[in-house]
Amino acid sequence: MSLREKKVAKRKKDLLMSAIAIIGEKGYHSTTMEEIASKLLMTKGSIYYYFKDKQDLVYQSQKILLEQSNENIEEVLSEDLPYDEKLKKVMVVHIEYLITEQSGFVMGTNPEQFFSGKQLETILMLRDRYGNYIKQLIAEGVKEGVFTEVDEKIVRNIILGAMNWVVTWYSPNGPMDKTTLAKSISNYLLKIVLK
Amino acid sequence: MSLREKKVAKRKKDLLMSAIAIIGEKGYHSTTMEEIASKLLMTKGSIYYYFKDKQDLVYQSQKILLEQSNENIEEVLSEDLPYDEKLKKVMVVHIEYLITEQSGFVMGTNPEQFFSGKQLETILMLRDRYGNYIKQLIAEGVKEGVFTEVDEKIVRNIILGAMNWVVTWYSPNGPMDKTTLAKSISNYLLKIVLK
Amino acid sequence: MSLREKKVAKRKKDLLMSAIAIIGEKGYHSTTMEEIASKLLMTKGSIYYYFKDKQDLVYQSQKILLEQSNENIEEVLSEDLPYDEKLKKVMVVHIEYLITEQSGFVMGTNPEQFFSGKQLETILMLRDRYGNYIKQLIAEGVKEGVFTEVDEKIVRNIILGAMNWVVTWYSPNGPMDKTTLAKSISNYLLKIVLK
Amino acid sequence: MSLREKKVAKRKKDLLMSAIAIIGEKGYHSTTMEEIASKLLMTKGSIYYYFKDKQDLVYQSQKILLEQSNENIEEVLSEDLPYDEKLKKVMVVHIEYLITEQSGFVMGTNPEQFFSGKQLETILMLRDRYGNYIKQLIAEGVKEGVFTEVDEKIVRNIILGAMNWVVTWYSPNGPMDKTTLAKSISNYLLKIVLK
DNA sequence: CATGAATGAGAGTTCATTCAT
DNA sequence: AATGAATGAACTCTCATTCAT
Known part of the structure; x- marks a missing residue:
């Protein structure tokens, strides 16, 4: 796995972890893409680079x-x-x-x-x-x-x-x-x- | 309790039961006022006569x-x-x-x-x-x-x-x-x- | 057809005409729901009462x-x-x-x-x-x-x-x-x- | 025209042709920079080296x-x-x-x-x-x-x-x-x- | 030169809520 | 008491655009 791919994998993992944490706390529907992203200092748009949709x-x-x-x-x-x-x-x-x-x-x-x-x-x-x-x-x-x-x-x-x-x-x-x-x-x- | 009050109380109870059933099945956020009401052949607007809000x-x-x-x-x-x-x-x-x-x-x-x-x-x-x-x-x-x-x-x-x-x-x-x-x-x- | 139904039909027709006019001028993608609605002094949300989607x-x-x-x-x-x-x-x-x-x-x-x-x-x-x-x-x-x-x-x-x-x-x-x-x-x- | 300039001119022409073809088929707004670029095995970012914007x-x-x-x-x-x-x-x-x-x-x-x-x-x-x-x-x-x-x-x-x-x-x-x-x-x- | 990654503005859509009738 | 119609805030998602590497 190249450095690039590792970075992408890392970012993906970060997002998944962020999602797990917030969803665990607030539930699926109350959790917005904004929140998941902002925990990693990203903007919601960026999530769609890594994942198809919510x-x-x-x-x-x-x-x-x-x-x-x-x-x-x-x-x-x-x-x-x-x-x-x-x-x-x-x-x-x-x-x-x-x-x-x-x-x-x-x-x-x-x-x-x-x-x-x-x-x-x-x-x-x-x-x-x-x-x-x-x-x-x-x-x-x-x-x-x-x-x-x-x-x-x-x-x-x-x-x-x-x-x-x-x-x-x-x-x-x-x-x-x-x-x-x-x-x-x-x-x-x-x-x-x-x- | 007058007849009118009884009717209101009954309707309230109906709505609560409807809400319990649907929320139990679909969860809070996926349950819409529309669904709760339509189970009783009402429209969502009516709910607000009985309850302040969702x-x-x-x-x-x-x-x-x-x-x-x-x-x-x-x-x-x-x-x-x-x-x-x-x-x-x-x-x-x-x-x-x-x-x-x-x-x-x-x-x-x-x-x-x-x-x-x-x-x-x-x-x-x-x-x-x-x-x-x-x-x-x-x-x-x-x-x-x-x-x-x-x-x-x-x-x-x-x-x-x-x-x-x-x-x-x-x-x-x-x-x-x-x-x-x-x-x-x-x-x-x-x-x-x-x- | 009741008065109500007539009104709905009229409103629908109005929206269709508004859509025809603006789309004819700007094209499908450049025409926003907002524009279609605002021509009739409505808000875009209202359109969804009459039509499923764009x-x-x-x-x-x-x-x-x-x-x-x-x-x-x-x-x-x-x-x-x-x-x-x-x-x-x-x-x-x-x-x-x-x-x-x-x-x-x-x-x-x-x-x-x-x-x-x-x-x-x-x-x-x-x-x-x-x-x-x-x-x-x-x-x-x-x-x-x-x-x-x-x-x-x-x-x-x-x-x-x-x-x-x-x-x-x-x-x-x-x-x-x-x-x-x-x-x-x-x-x-x-x-x-x-x- | 230097070799480099020729290459650039060629690339530009390629992009224009790609754009013409896809836009002809799908229309302006439905055609994304991504599609235009990917037809030439490029990424959309590169287009901006040759053209100011869409x-x-x-x-x-x-x-x-x-x-x-x-x-x-x-x-x-x-x-x-x-x-x-x-x-x-x-x-x-x-x-x-x-x-x-x-x-x-x-x-x-x-x-x-x-x-x-x-x-x-x-x-x-x-x-x-x-x-x-x-x-x-x-x-x-x-x-x-x-x-x-x-x-x-x-x-x-x-x-x-x-x-x-x-x-x-x-x-x-x-x-x-x-x-x-x-x-x-x-x-x-x-x-x-x-x- | 090229790209991967990020951005942000703007679109469509949903839905709780309101209110005249 | 009830409803039909309208609203607006919030959300998901898209995509042209930017920029460090």
């Missing part, structure tokens, strides 16, 4: 988040850990990532409200992939006798809900730092599946 | 939801039940109400995005009241030895998150009816606090 | 012109006149209408530049219908021995071109009024087909 | 067309031919040039829509010059008794209109090649002035 920018920003989430979980899954510890680590990583990126957008709403067609498909696919990883992990833990018998889908959704909800109530000024909090939450959730 | 309409619609939720929980709390069963019933009622009203809006996002000033205060107050009921219930259950020692705030938030998340994945076409589902979820969540 | 407004304005042209020619064709006089009258009416409405837009450009899909189809159909009337008239005149043998298509296009071109050079300040001019042009063009 | 580029492109047209007609006029054949040749050359360059742009619309000031003056001057050549030719033909008595201005405009209109209906896939067509049209038009 849809495209937002879509890509959400895609990145989901892709990163999938990478995160894949790494944890590949580690050699007992099922209970693995599930716990999955949760901790998820919560920490969520808090770090304030990425409560797609995670926390119907993507159907914002995307359609090919874009929606991709988003849903990435979401499903992520969900399946957790479901599988639970199912295996059950099969191996580490976890108790549960409906994997429902428990997966309970866990996802509890974790994603964190962005609505976490405050950096609270008594716990994000890692401690993430561990605490994970411990409680683990009780659902432990024998 | 803000006001939405605010009141969300207030109703939260007030009803508080009434729901207060009724359950007043019943004479053991702590575990009481908490379970609280959850079941919450989930059923959520699904019935599709009221995932305020429940599922930062009210700060949409309200401010006095309105925000009221919404937050109602939310807090609801949250406190659950926190108290947990705390008492712990004190009485029915529940195990837990951080009531965190567990409360876990429970709320898991429950509120339901609206994003519940499908009426799924294998479980909403009551069965609500019971199932509640059972799993109960494990967090049970000894 | 495309729609322009399309309908051009459709009206072509439909009126077709009605004009149909009326002349239905009259009981010898072929040469009939063709002459067709031309006179065409030229006068053109000058009156300054309607050189669709008449004078590729509709493909501005319309597509169903709209383009309709425009082309109306254009073709008009062209066919003239072609038929020539063909019949030839068959009846009033006109000399000619390629009807080419002659039709020559006649249409000469007539439509008028809008680019006619000046109301010239020595001839529009009727005299129209008659003069028609006489010259008639020589192409006369024996 | 106006300038378009103006020069239209000027070239008109100048070439004038040269064309001057050459024909200088030939030693009878008036009828001369007029016919003028028409054939005009039509062929039009079709070859698809140059229906300025020829086919009010230059007032696009130019003003000095530029407009020049364009109009070139147009007038061209028109005058034809008017003169007709007038002389009349005086010499080859043509019948006609209003030279009106007939000139009829002829120009019929010819310029060709670009809107000529199709390379039609039954006639462009020379045959040009001759045919010219023959018909000649009938207007012949005795």
Whole structure:
């Protein structure tokens, strides 16, 4: 990748991050192109050099988040850990990532409200992939006798809900730092599946 | 209340319900006054006879939801039940109400995005009241030895998150009816606090 | 048609006429919604109460012109006149209408530049219908021995071109009024087909 | 002219031709600098090295067309031919040039829509010059008794209109090649002035 | 010379809001 | 009480234009 291309990639990434942050805070419709741009000292017109339109920018920003989430979980899954510890680590990583990126957008709403067609498909696919990883992990833990018998889908959704909800109530000024909090939450959730 | 006043009150309620339904489906900004009105065969201009502006309409619609939720929980709390069963019933009622009203809006996002000033205060107050009921219930259950020692705030938030998340994945076409589902979820969540 | 509907129809017609006039003068792209509206002391936003978008407004304005042209020619064709006089009258009416409405837009450009899909189809159909009337008239005149043998298509296009071109050079300040001019042009063009 | 200057002149010519072609097809406003440039594998920024702005580029492109047209007609006029054949040749050359360059742009619309000031003056001057050549030719033909008595201005405009209109209906896939067509049209038009 | 990147003015469009009827 | 019609502010998007490299 040439220097130029790197610069473009960097700028794109910057814009995506800017979009993620502001959309996470204000929501899709309240976020204007102006705001996204001005955070980087650009003007709104410039965004269109990098992205086709607002849809495209937002879509890509959400895609990145989901892709990163999938990478995160894949790494944890590949580690050699007992099922209970693995599930716990999955949760901790998820919560920490969520808090770090304030990425409560797609995670926390119907993507159907914002995307359609090919874009929606991709988003849903990435979401499903992520969900399946957790479901599988639970199912295996059950099969191996580490976890108790549960409906994997429902428990997966309970866990996802509890974790994603964190962005609505976490405050950096609270008594716990994000890692401690993430561990605490994970411990409680683990009780659902432990024998 | 005169007949005329009753009619006005009825119309208001209709509009609030219409707003709740559409906003629950499409989100605040994607919902237009036109849509809210046309569901009742009115024109958008008429709404302004009943409500000051969109803000006001939405605010009141969300207030109703939260007030009803508080009434729901207060009724359950007043019943004479053991702590575990009481908490379970609280959850079941919450989930059923959520699904019935599709009221995932305020429940599922930062009210700060949409309200401010006095309105925000009221919404937050109602939310807090609801949250406190659950926190108290947990705390008492712990004190009485029915529940195990837990951080009531965190567990409360876990429970709320898991429950509120339901609206994003519940499908009426799924294998479980909403009551069965609500019971199932509640059972799993109960494990967090049970000894 | 109720009074209300009449008013709406009137307003629509006004907007179409405004659009025709300005587009005839400045062209499609240089004509702004603002200009079209302000000619009627409205604001551009109001246009969208009557028309879906600019495309729609322009399309309908051009459709009206072509439909009126077709009605004009149909009326002349239905009259009981010898072929040469009939063709002459067709031309006179065409030229006068053109000058009156300054309607050189669709008449004078590729509709493909501005319309597509169903709209383009309709425009082309109306254009073709008009062209066919003239072609038929020539063909019949030839068959009846009033006109000399000619390629009807080419002659039709020559006649249409000469007539439509008028809008680019006619000046109301010239020595001839529009009727005299129209008659003069028609006489010259008639020589192409006369024996 | 140095090599460098020659290169610049060549590049300029290329850009003008590119502009003529695309504008002929899509119209002034729908043609972007990007398109004009990309046809020559350049980027739009480069255009500004050769032309002051879009106006300038378009103006020069239209000027070239008109100048070439004038040269064309001057050459024909200088030939030693009878008036009828001369007029016919003028028409054939005009039509062929039009079709070859698809140059229906300025020829086919009010230059007032696009130019003003000095530029407009020049364009109009070139147009007038061209028109005058034809008017003169007709007038002389009349005086010499080859043509019948006609209003030279009106007939000139009829002829120009019929010819310029060709670009809107000529199709390379039609039954006639462009020379045959040009001759045919010219023959018909000649009938207007012949005795 | 050429380009990549940025700019900003201006266009079309949406929609909450108003108000005479 | 309701509505039709109009408004205007805000937003997305386009594109001619500029300029450092």
